[in-house]
Amino acid sequence: MRATSTETATPKLAAEVAHIVATTPVSDIHTHLYDPAFGPLLLWGLDELLVYHYLVAEAFRYLDMPYDTFWALSKTQQADLVWEKLFVEHSPVSEACRGVLTVLQALGLDPRKRDLKALRRWFAKQKTANYITRCLDLAGVRQICMTNSPFDPVERPLWEKGFARDDRFTAALRIDPLLLAWGDTAPALTRWGYAVGVSLSGKTISEVRRFLEDWTRRIRARYLMVSLSPDFDFPADTFAARLLEQAVLPHCRDAGLPMALMFGVKRQVNPSLKLAGDGVGLSRISALENLCARFPDTKFLATALARENQHELCVTARKFRNLHVFGCWWFTNVPSLIEEITRMRLELIGLSVTPQHSDARVLDQIIYKWQHSRQIIARVLTGQYAALQRAGWTVTREEIRRDVRDLFGGAFDRFCRGS
């Protein structure tokens, strides 16, 4: 009898979880979007959606023109080609293609006539400020964390000048050139008034720390971050490992900020594809174990691009409370893998995880990335709660709300605060 009542409770539970997951605002902890003060750096609209590098890579599967011929086209022409190849000549079944359709549908547009020009006319009438609010509302996103690089020549001057911040957009300090291309970065730091040499002397380390402190303060960074290729190791006799150990992690510890490590991007597997040319490789999660063990007072955020790294990453999080696992991105941002990875995370590390971030490069993408992920997160959570019901434990609506708030930014905020 008991089993029967549990089974009848399940549809109600599923509906309740789906409703709470659909309506709980999310803090999107990693994107490539920009505060509107950055003007054209904040990408949005149909052509930007179509020339997103995920779609460009897929379009080249069907395109027989030379790479350079494609890159020489205008953005509109590139978008026309992507549309033709991926939406007209074939059905748009991939996750990235479906995402464009989800966005159009959410905006109340009907793409069934395949009339790109009519769709473009609608987007041309939108005003940036209103459109930002509309996208955030439709995505249920309350806060967006940017990726901010002092090494970006377009971005840096505006930070130096200062501007009125839009408080929906928070910042993260990305330091890839510092860790991964020290030979080129040292002269740049010297030009900006930091007395560094190429060898990592005590003076150089303290100047690197001063650079990190200045930029952390200037952009009000929530965390620091780097994207690491599969061959990253720690400890190691590399500039990356030594700079992390001597400058970056001590800075993070003293500033009370996490260091985010994004494992597994194999850079420029096919350089002809430009931004779409990176691949995936298996990372050494042992490097992360070593970092977490060696720096117990430093907080680490970590995500991995390779499906095959996910289990080891979860196990590492079980061993180290100074590690917070987040997100399914790029090649793992497909429904089958999000479902598998999210379930694995909940089963291994419970709710002390941030299951998703959008990684959006185009504002409108937050709509589809969150709509698609929410459906999967709701399904996985319902399964876990139903299993608890079968074990004789019922969750209240308020407990479900609490759990979802944690998954959508609460656990992350608590981890960052260190309480």
Ligand SMILES: [Zn+2]
């Ligand atoms: Zn990213």
